[in-house]
Amino acid sequence: MVLTTAVLLRKAGRWRSNFIDQVRIHVKGGAGGQGHPAYGGKGGNGGDVFVKANKNISMKDLKMKRRHVAGIGENSRVRALQGSKGNDVIIKVPLGVCVATDDRHVLGDLDTEGPKVLVAKGGLGGCHDNKWSGEKGQGGNIKLILKLIADVGLVGFPNAGKSTLLKALSRSQPKIASYPFTTIRPQVGIVEYPDQRQISLADLPGLIEGAHMNYGMGHTFLRHVERTKLLLFMVDVHGFQLSDRNPFRSSFETIMLLNKELELYKPELTRKPAILALNKMDIEGAEECLQETRKLLQESDYSSISEELRPASMIQFEDIIPVSAQEGHSIDLLKDRIRSTIDEIHQREHQQDIKEQANNR
Ligand SMILES: Nc1nc2c(ncn2[C@@H]2O[C@H](COP(=O)(O)OP(=O)(O)OP(=O)(O)O)[C@@H](O)[C@H]2O)c(=O)[nH]1
Ligand SMILES: [Mg+2]
Structure with a gap:
């Protein structure tokens, strides 16, 4: 299927607008009730607005209601000098939502169902301090930004075989096709192991060079890998070309460009543990491409990469695994390596926790 870049990018833009991973809403605390100066009665405080995660809510649900106002505090009366508090409002959001102000100051991350932000x-109820006049509640716009929670994040150029791999590793049925930008929204699949252990893996839309300048699907999808423990790079061992008008990029260049896009999004991402899967090993010529890429990576030979494309901080891969996602070659090996790397990360985190606890004592 031949599509020009212009068509691809236009399409990507349209698709992007269909996916809801951020919603802006207006919130307002209730006003405080009036006090009773003659009897010293206090008005009730206005209700508060909270945000709380709930696993049955989707981002779509949040679009239904854009304004959330808490109840007003009760006025003080002769029969009830202390006015009761206005009703609180609790906005339910999907798990993994980051709550932020309009200028992106983070108010809280909701990874579990318990906490409220x-x-x-x-507003304070009317009392002596405010001359018995109830105060206004706080108000403003907030952003609810969805970040998927998965153990492993799949990153790669379009058409590399990310969704094919997700299908091979889990029971999910992602859309797979031979043109770029088939995956338009992140999807999480569960990889199951014989001992019942489960590891979640997020399949993301393909990145391209210049994604940080909003080319293709842009790079905002990378927010979904921020919380993953492990990055799984999926790269076509034969290289990639978006269209006739774009340069061909070898698999080594693809890896460097992915590294660069990650770095431009958030430099910390390049320090995450990562595994590299070189895909489409079933196609002729794969072995030569594999040897070449391996050699360049092992020798840290970046001389073929121009200065502006070269990342400042190189990702150190825990493993480089040649696979064929379509034919199922070395998929079990990759599955085992994902598991052992995640287990090692947990172990390291556990030891770190013990150390910190000991230091705090
Ligand atoms: N020969 C061969 N083809 C593969 C392999 N893995 C994937 N493909 C094919 O490559 C094409 C792209 O696969 P996808 O899984 O949709 O790729 P993707 O990385 O998810 O692509 P986007 O969603 O567009 O980013 C499809 O035609 C697949 O059948 C492989 O191991 N060998
Ligand atoms: Mg895909």
Whole structure:
């Protein structure tokens, strides 16, 4: 299928607008009730607005209601001098939502169903300090930004075989096709092991060079890999060319460009543990391409990469595994390596926790 870059990019733009991973809403705390100066009665405080995660909610649900206002505090009366507090409002959001102000100041990350994040405080009820006049509640816009929670994040150029791999490793049925930008929204699949252990893997839309300048699907999808423990690079061993008008990139160049896009999005991402899977080993000529890429990586030979494309911080791969996602070659090996690397990471984190606890004592 031949598509020009212009068509691809236009399409990607349209698709992007269909996927909801961020919603902006207005929140307002309730006003405080009036006090009773003659009897010293206090008005009730206005209700607060909170955000809380719930696994049954989707981002779509959040679009239904854009304004959330908490209840007003009760006025003080002769029969009830202390007015009761206005009703709180709890906005339910999907798990993995990051709550931020309009200028991206993070108020909280909701990875579990328990905690609540206060987003608008109700006004103080009327009392002596405010001359018995109830105060206004806090108000403003907030952003609810979805970040998927997965153990492993799949990153790669379009058409590399990321979705084919997700299908080979899990029971999910992602869309697979021979043209770029087939995957338009992130999807999480569960990889199951014989001992019931499960590892979640997020399949993301393909990145291309210049993604940080919003080419293709852009690179905002990378927010979904921020919380993953392990990055799984999926690269076509034969290289990639978006269209006739774009340069051909070898697999080594692809790896460097992916590294660069990650770095431009968030430099910390390049320090995450990563595994490299070189895919499409079933196609003729794969072995030569593999040897060449391996050699360049092992020798850290970046001389063929121009200065502006060269990442400042190189990702150190824990493993380089040649596979064929379509034919199932070395998929079990990759599955085992994902497992052992995740286990090692947990072990390291556990030891770190023990150390920190000991230091705090
Ligand atoms: N020969 C061969 N073809 C493969 C292999 N893996 C994937 N493909 C083919 O490559 C094409 C792209 O595969 P996808 O899994 O859709 O690729 P993707 O990385 O998810 O692509 P985007 O969603 O566009 O980013 C499809 O035609 C697949 O059948 C492989 O191991 N060998
Ligand atoms: Mg895909």
